[in-house]
Amino acid sequence: MKRLWRVLKTLTSVYYAYMVEYRAELLLWVLSGSLPIIFMGIWMQAAQSGQFSLTPVEFARYFLATFLVRQFTVVWVIWEFEREIVEGKLSFRLLQPLDPIWHHFMSHFAERFARLPFAFVLLGLFFLLYPQAIWVPNIGQLLLAIAVIGLAFILRFLMQYTISMAAFWIERASAIEQFWFLFYLFLSGLIAPLEVFPPVLQRIVMWTPFPYLIHFPASLLVGLPVDLGQGLVVMLGWTGIFWVAYRWLWRWGLRQYSGMGA
Amino acid sequence: MAAIVAENLSKIYPVAVKEPGLQGTINHFFRRTYRQIKAVQSISFSIEPGEIVGFLGANGAGKTTTLKMLTGLIHPSAGQVRVAGYVPFQRKPAFLQTITLIMGQKQQLIWDLPAMDSLRINAAVYGISDRAFQRQVDELSEMLGLQGKLVQPVRKLSLGERMKAELLAALVHQPQVLFLDEPTLGLDVNAQVSVREFLREYNQRHGATVLLTSHYMADITALCQRVLVIHQGELIYDGSLDGLVDRFAPCRQITVELSRAYAPDTLRTYGDVETVDDRFVKFLVPQEKLTQVVARLLADLDVQDLSVTDPPIEEVIGRVLQAGVVA
Numbered sequence: 001m002k003r004l005w006r007v008l009k010t011l012t013s014v015y016y017a018y019m020v021e022y023r024a025e026l027l028l029w030v031l032s033g034s035l036p037i038i039f040m041g042i043w044m045q046a047a048q049s050g051q052f053s054l055t056p057v058e059f060a061r062y063f064l065a066t067f068l069v070r071q072f073t074v075v076w077v078i079w080e081f082e083r084e085i086v087e088g089k090l091s092f093r094l095l096q097p098l099d100p101i102w103h104h105f106m107s108h109f110a111e112r113f114a115r116l117p118f119a120f121v122l123l124g125l126f127f128l129l130y131p132q133a134i135w136v137p138n139i140g141q142l143l144l145a146i147a148v149i150g151l152a153f154i155l156r157f158l159m160q161y162t163i164s165m166a167a168f169w170i171e172r173a174s175a176i177e178q179f180w181f182l183f184y185l186f187l188s189g190l191i192a193p194l195e196v197f198p199p200v201l202q203r204i205v206m207w208t209p210f211p212y213l214i215h216f217p218a219s220l221l222v223g224l225p226v227d228l229g230q231g232l233v234v235m236l237g238w239t240g241i242f243w244v245a246y247r248w249l250w251r252w253g254l255r256q257y258s259g260m261g262a
Numbered sequence: 263m264a265a266i267v268a269e270n271l272s273k274i275y276p277v278a279v280k281e282p283g284l285q286g287t288i289n290h291f292f293r294r295t296y297r298q299i300k301a302v303q304s305i306s307f308s309i310e311p312g313e314i315v316g317f318l319g320a321n322g323a324g325k326t327t328t329l330k331m332l333t334g335l336i337h338p339s340a341g342q343v344r345v346a347g348y349v350p351f352q353r354k355p356a357f358l359q360t361i362t363l364i365m366g367q368k369q370q371l372i373w374d375l376p377a378m379d380s381l382r383i384n385a386a387v388y389g390i391s392d393r394a395f396q397r398q399v400d401e402l403s404e405m406l407g408l409q410g411k412l413v414q415p416v417r418k419l420s421l422g423e424r425m426k427a428e429l430l431a432a433l434v435h436q437p438q439v440l441f442l443d444e445p446t447l448g449l450d451v452n453a454q455v456s457v458r459e460f461l462r463e464y465n466q467r468h469g470a471t472v473l474l475t476s477h478y479m480a481d482i483t484a485l486c487q488r489v490l491v492i493h494q495g496e497l498i499y500d501g502s503l504d505g506l507v508d509r510f511a512p513c514r515q516i517t518v519e520l521s522r523a524y525a526p527d528t529l530r531t532y533g534d535v536e537t538v539d540d541r542f543v544k545f546l547v548p549q550e551k552l553t554q555v556v557a558r559l560l561a562d563l564d565v566q567d568l569s570v571t572d573p574p575i576e577e578v579i580g581r582v583l584q585a586g587v588v589a
Contacts, residue, residue, distance in 0.1 A: 003386075003389050006386045007383075007386045007387055009386075010382050010383055010385075010386040011383060011386075014372070014375065014379045014380075014382060014383055017375055017379060018372060018374060018375055018379075021374045021375070088368065089368070091330075091335050091363070091365075091368070092368070092370040094334070094335055094353065095333060095335070095358060095361070095362070095363055096358060096384070096387050096388070097355035097358040097359055097387065097388065098387045254337075255337050257335070257336060258275065258330075258336055259330050259335045259336055
């Protein structure tokens with residue numbers, strides 16, 4: 001356990017240094033996640049008519065929270081994993097007595113710290129332009145939201161990592177992820193809060209993993225009503241399912257691995 | 263107990279076959295056919311602790327596939343393999359702690375960071391204490407002449423320095439069994455010599471077992487007493503290097519630069535003409551006739567430059583195959 005702790009600490013510090021090397025790119029990556037800000041404008045305009053359950057200011061807060069949650073849960077491991085398989089670079093990871101998932105996970109984890117300042121500067125800039133949207137969550141709400149964002153990141157990571165395992169067989173696993181992303185886009189609450197969905201659809205969607213990646217943590221952050229108990233159970237359930245699926249595919253996939261190009 | 267034992271080790275890969283042209287592409291899309299490639303066929307050998315063994319074969323002969331099976335990266339299709347008493351593909355931590363694989367054409371160091379950062383990761387992963395890590399890095403960087411280079415970003419290092427840093431990263435946990443796949447690939451002569459010297463010294467200091475593939479004959483001759491030769495997946499020679507060279511390739515390569523081009527018939531009277539590129543000619547001549555042929559070349563032709571080298575390893579292997587060992 002002590003050894004694993006040392007490994008995680010070292011991976012975090014080294015991968016943080018690695019990410020900071022790309023400071024210019026980091027700003028662009030943060031900006032590329034500003035899709036929710038665009039949707040915010042559209043929804044705030046639409047909400048002027050008063051036919052939605054959220055007011056324009058609530059829409060603004062929701063999409064700002066969505067932007068923040070997305071910054072902390074963005075995952076690209078499938079492109080890295082796919083490259084490692086296709087170029088045979090996974091071989092170096094397999095030669096070490098540490099499961100390669102730790103390298104991938106900790107590089108994402110460290111990147112969160114590197115993008116943090118950029119994300120907060122953007123948020124501050126928005127509040128400067130639109131001060132009505134400023135809100136201060138209470139400490140309990142904030143701590144709960146942070147914990148759920150952490151869980152959402154783990155769930156999103158495991159979801160994509162499980163799909164990455166397909167690279168052992170088809171090499172372009174990212175094609176599956178791109179298809180999967182469609183569901184993520186519509187059902188996570190990224191382009192519209194689930195409150196505007198028909199109630200039946202809302203109930204069904206709440207049993208899928210998608211709303212827990214964006215909508216659930218964002219709602220907690222801005223204080224929209226959520227079923228906390230069901231939310232946590234479903235999140236943990238899906239995390240467990242993806243973990244089991246990933247482990248099974250990993251063991252099976254390693255038998256297929258040919259260490260191409262290496 | 264032998265450090266490496268392989269018994270009837272085989273690997274068969276399915277490879278998709280595609281005919282050329284549009285029709286072939288369409289067929290490939292709708293009905294993909296596969297061919298079974300026998301990359302390694304029932305090879306057996308045993309290597310004792312502390313031995314340095316050269317592993318030779320033409321490109322595609324099955325060397326790298328064998329190394330991947332020995333290091334546990336891929337599963338054998340058939341046969342048994344034991345390295346340091348472990349079954350490699352089970353990838354037990356104690357096994358991984360004992361071995362290393364260095365691939366000349368691949369790098370494990372993080373490109374944009376100093377090598378020291380990658381080394382710190384390795385130290386943590388292999389559970390090396392800070393003090394032991396510092397001692398190991400000091401010792402290895404002195405042996406490799408890398409002092410002061412480990413704090414520069416890897417991308418700023420020369421190819422030779424990078425390869426040495428790769429060696430350091432691969433050896434920081436003091437492995438007992440080293441698998442080296444073209445460790446001097448692309449290095450200049452000086453860097454090749456220092457890598458070889460380092461490997462010899464490491465082997466002597468730590469009593470490590472080394473299995474080495476290289477296309478540079480000099481790597482093999484400098485380090486290996488014994489070689490294994492693999493051809494089309496089959497082991498065709500296991501014995502001393504002297505025996506291999508004496509038996510199958512007692513030749514030297516003469517490269518000459520002439521003042522003008524000569525007729526091929528004229529050139530052929532001096533020995534086997536390997537290549538002719540206008541005024542530049544490469545001959546392959548038997549060792550015992552070397553002096554005589556060099557003297558004749560200098561006397562008969564207008565030679566501007568002449569050098570004598572070992573024939574390329576591919577040439578030696580080619581001769582081994584020509585000599586009918588396979589048949």
